[in-house]
Amino acid sequence: MAAQRRSMTPIQRRRDEIRELVAKVSLGDADRYHIHSVIALCGLPYRRPLDDQADYVREYGRNSLVVQPGYLKDPRNGKMVRQGLPYGPKARLMMLHICTMALRQNSHEIEVADSMSAFIRDLGFAVTGGERGTINQFKEQLHRLAAARMQIGLWDGDRSLTVNSQPIEAFDIWLPRDPDQRMLWSSTLILDERFYRSLKEHALPVDIRTLRAFASSARQIDVILWMAYRLRSVRKPYLITWELLKEQFGASVKRDRKFREEFADDIRLIGEVIPNLPTKLCAQGLMLYPSDPERLFVPPKPKLPKPCKR
Secondary structure, eight states: OHHHHHTSOHHHHHHHHHHHHHHHSOOOGGGEEEEEHHHHHHOOOSSOOOTTOOOEEEEETTEEEEEEOOEEEOTTTOOEEEOOOOOHHHHHHHHHHHHHHHHHHTSSEEEOOSBHHHHHHHTTOOOOOSTTSHHHHHHHHHHHHHHOEEEEEEEOSSOEEEEEEOSEEEOOOOOOSSTTSBOSSOOEEEEOHHHHHHHHHSEEEEEHHHHHHTTTOHHHHHHHHHHHHHGGGOOSOEEEEHHHHHHHHOTTOOOHHHHHHHHHHHHHHHHHHSTTOOEEEETTEEEEOOOOGGGSSSOOOOOOOOOOOO
């Protein structure tokens, strides 16, 4: 096994190690992360948007997400600096981490790691410097998330709710170059109260170990989150057509055949890490099958029995 892994690429090796871990070690509370279900279903941009893009709009069924870029004040010169839209796999993993910490600490004011290196390690990444290192990449996405404004739309057929918020209401995140130096001013992150209340009502659980296996692909992360949501309610075989799949995951891919090949490869790789995935690709699209909740790749947290009344 060790010799075989030495011949793998770093991404292949990470998938194989996590596949073995998931197979041998049951999901623990520390591995159960959460994200707002609307953000999970609608997703953030896959790739870096144009610097002047004003907003990002996504719809999924009855859910809507609008993300707009914002500004942060640069402590070096006192000027407001436009940050651009958050994007890519690291922005998704950071939102997972932030949402999870809020729910675990049961507060919209949460304590995060007091250095950038510790924050990155909490997400399961190595700490590397340089222009393309993880420090710079995560710092950019944290800036973009901290400045972004979001509108979350929910509709149940009879009424609608729009949550207007800046999810990260306050966070001093202009960090020094030394990754082990403490963050400037504070390590407390404050979530918008309305966003936090909506998160508590619409939190989607996910096994963070599985997502770390696909930490280099925003689309593969989105596919896992989407399946985590859809599979929890499947009671009989249900077909998702190729047209709907392309609308959800391949809007930027022009040729249908190319998208189908890429999506089939995504499902194959996810199935290697999660072998009991109750799905099957067919000529019409992706078939979802019912599954025992305890066998899903994102099992629900067991409910504790209510104490007996004396």
